[in-house]
Amino acid sequence: xxxxxxxxxxxxxxxxxxxxxxxxxxxxxxxxxxxxxxxxxxxxxxxxxxxxxxxxxxxxxxxxxxxxxxxxxxxxxxxxxxxxxxxxxxxxxxxxxxxxxxxxxxxxxxxxxxxxxxxxxxxxxxxxxxxxxxxxxxxxxxxxxxxxxxxxxxxxxxxxxxx
Numbered sequence: 001x002x003x004x005x006x007x008x009x010x011x012x013x014x015x016x017x018x019x020x021x022x023x024x025x026x027x028x029x030x031x032x033x034x035x036x037x038x039x040x041x042x043x044x045x046x047x048x049x050x051x052x053x054x055x056x057x058x059x060x061x062x063x064x065x066x067x068x069x070x071x072x073x074x075x076x077x078x079x080x081x082x083x084x085x086x087x088x089x090x091x092x093x094x095x096x097x098x099x100x101x102x103x104x105x106x107x108x109x110x111x112x113x114x115x116x117x118x119x120x121x122x123x124x125x126x127x128x129x130x131x132x133x134x135x136x137x138x139x140x141x142x143x144x145x146x147x148x149x150x151x152x153x154x155x156x157x158x159x160x161x162x163x
Contacts, residue, residue: 007045007050008045008050008051008052009052010028010043010045010052011043011052011053011054012033012039012041012043012054013033013034014028014031014032014033014039014041015031015032016030016031016032016063016064017029017030017031017039017063017065017067018030018031018062018065018066018067018068018076018077018078018079019067020067020068020069020074021069022069022072022074024046024047024048025044025045025046025047026044026045026047027042027043027044027045027055027067027074027094028042028043028045028067029041029042029043029055029058029065029067029074029076029092029094030042030058030061030062030063030065030076030079031063031065032063038061038062038063038080038081038082039061039063040057040058040059040060040061040062041054041057041058042054042055042056042057042058042076042094042101043055055094055099056099056100056101057101058076058092058101059092059101059103060081060088060090060092060103061081061082062076062078062079062080062081062088063079063080064078064079064080065077065078065079065088066078066079066108066124068124068126068131069126070126070129070130070131070146071129071146072096073093073094073095073096074093074094074096075091075092075093075094075104075107076091076092076094077090077091077092077107077108077124078091078108078122087108088108089105089106089107089108089109090103090104090105090106090107090108091103091104091107091108092104104149105149106149106150106151107144107149108122109122109133109135109142109144109151122134122135122136122142123136130143130144131143131144131146132144132154133151134157135157136157139156139157139159140153140154140155140156140157141153141154141155141156141157142154
């Protein structure tokens with residue numbers, strides 16, 4: 001029988017963060033604290049040793065962002081920054097070897113000229129180390145080109161089906 005148990009406490013209390021897992025590790029980054037301060041913090045959990053550890057801060061604070069692993073590196077993309085009313089389109093990639101962050105422009109697909117905070121962000125998926133996005137606003141699917149650091153449109157999303 002499967003059951004839920006409490007895990008180890010994190011070092012920082014936060015919500016609205018980006019997160020992803022790869023094998024034995026999980027990383028959370030960005031988000032906001034209980035006072036609604038937007039964070040640049042990042043924390044790594046290793047399930048083999050059952051411990052959380054702080055990573056260096058990202059270059060930009062952001063909340064409501066997305067986290068993903070691609071090519072063995074953790075990335076946090078999108079979200080809103082301090083004082084922004086539109087989603088950030090830059091991302092940050094963490095090199096797991098050096099534990100340093102590198103900002104990458106245009107890593108989050110711009111939506112309809114820049115979607116304000118009250119719109120939901122694109123849905124993201126990494127398949128075979130390729131990043132895809134489904135943009136519900138313009139009803140398109142897109143693929144991220146790592147070499148050119150740009151997005152290309154693959155096609156249209158299906159219209160809502162009625163039964």
